[in-house]
Amino acid sequence: MATPENYMIVETHIIPQGIILAVLAPFVFILNFPPLIWHFRNRNTAAICMVFWVMLMNFMTAINVIIWPYIDMRSMYDGQGLCDVEIKLLGARSPGLTAAVLCLLRALARVLNTEKNLLGPTKAQKRRNTAVEMGWCVVLPLFTMLLQWIVQFNRFALTGVSGCQPFITNDWTGWTLTALPLLLTNAVAVYYAVIVIIRLFKYKSSFNSILASSNTTRSRFLRLFIIAFVFLIGITPLQIYILVVQVPPPGAKSFSFSTIHDPSSWNSSVVIPSTVLYDRWTNLGCGLLIFFFFGLGKDAVGMYREWLVKVDLGGCFPVLLQTEHSQRGVLSSDHSKIPLRRKTSWSKIESSRTSCSRASVSPRSEGSSEGRDVNSSSPIRPRHEV
Template identity: 40%
Template sequence: MDESTFALTPAAIAVPVLALINLIIDTPALIWHIKNRNLAASALVFWILISNLMIFVNAVIWPTDDTASWWLGYGLCDIETKLQVGLWFGVVGALACIMRNLAKVLDTERTVLSLTRAQRRRQIVVDCLLCFGSPIYAMAIHYVVQASRYYIFAISGCTPSFDRSWVKLVLVLIWPLILCIVDVYYSILVIIRMHRYRKNFSDVLTSSNSNQTKSRFLRLFWLSLILIVVAFPAQVYVLYENSVVALIPYSWDSAHGPDWLTIELVPSGGTVLFDRWIQIGAGFVLFIFFGLGQDAQAMYRKWLIKAGFGKCFPCLHSQRRVKEQRWSATDSGSRFFNKKSFRDSGLL
């Protein structure tokens, strides 16, 4: 066949380039949130980075429809497909944790100076279950409804397989939507409390002992809200598309029959699965809110100075000194207390 038939399409070029850009610009956000022990935000950035890493790798390995020359993805796709099943659980679970923590900051009726050890432990357990426990569950239970080894789509790459039974809806596909509903509930709760305290919003944040500035709070809120607004209809669509097909009774022998190890190779005609675009878009939205704030800029400046750029650009040192002087104007004991309380709240 003519080589022009398998020429690179615009999507085959754009997808890996955009995913690689996300990997570069979003990695500092992961480092910053891990350093500040922000479990929920770290998990959100982690899952978005993992998704973009898989998108980049897959688009590079399978860029055209030339299935005859394709590598069958042994090992790589076995891992990737499990991560993809757990991916949406992790994202919407992390969003639920973030919104829940923001709602607690604005809960003036239950404001505490510092969480007890039991309260901190309980909060960490809840965050871990939502951010990582639910994805692990999804990865494990997927085997029950895995109809074949996996699919490989051109550009989109490794894609998990599901059988056509109703069991897949109950065990896997409905749960990200349920978590999205939890996200929506906490989002509405935060919006109500923001409206209630709109006149003294900054005072409420100060009295919460969370060390949460108005700017940081709003960036967390708007980032999470935008992702929820996208994730909710996406999960509704996925559940709908898998519900309208003719569902069959579940059978373990049928789902794990002789053809279970089959690897389906699917030409795409230059198109990309819709969820890949969502994951790429999420990476850029994340950078806008996490990568352009004052905290991120201070971290970039610190890295540039350590790399020796401070000698070429003395202004990097002067900007750093200005920030340190602002911090020194605040009582050190108060800073320590507030930072501890901020970590207790789950937002740092």
């Protein structure tokens, strides 16, 4: 570990950016819970992974800024254990998020593929599609963790306010192993984005009928496409810029695994005074976009209504019981229509309706009480009107 003499003291108080992050990161993390649950219900693997990576990064930001709020960290936690986990997740973040966007665009392109969308996907096609999505969204991020460890210069680096960061060797082997997954994933994602745009113009006149055959709606399709496209045009140029900046200089040393992973030198960490890194703000922006596109739609509002009814607020707010009879669906990888919420039983609705009214019932006469006892013992229940 670094000694106190090696620290460069810049400030010894909490910087304003750290305070803003400590407030916004947990707030955005909580906002993204409803979209995550909604996509879980509808088994949308790509969207689940996209929301997961953004939520995970904001959660790590909140944890780090609370643990290391100062730029001077001489008397703070040295990061052992926590940083060992975080740097692995940071290494898989960019490929994982880009792969999720790729799979989302791929699903949209399959919806607009009229040649293979006439009879719907078979069970074998569904299994194959699920395997492809799991390969991109799960296997690829895990593989990048391994590649990062191969070229990892030391155990980890610890920066003020921003927290844990990986240190990669500054040679062509390190650059190639970290850049290759990003370049490959971005190239395929751009390809599917172009395919979707071409098919949107090609089938503009029959767009609604194509979506109807895939059990989705125009609003859901456009929301998924817009957020995927925004993420893509925001992520791709930034990643290309970072890769260009990190190109090894002329005369860089050749890679040596035995030298880098020498136990006497590798099992160490570097403490670097810093400020809030740019990607912390990027993660906040991505989280707000996810909530804006997925947390304010009709389907999400219906899910909020269902939650409020479950906690017996339907009696206090009767408008919550005015549910729609039509089932809601969402675009999923197998083009299936999945209901957004289950049917609420009569007893649950009745209990929520009466929970708030009991406190306001005025005392009645003994005769009327007997009448109520007779009615309550009747096996015939009144019809519930929505």
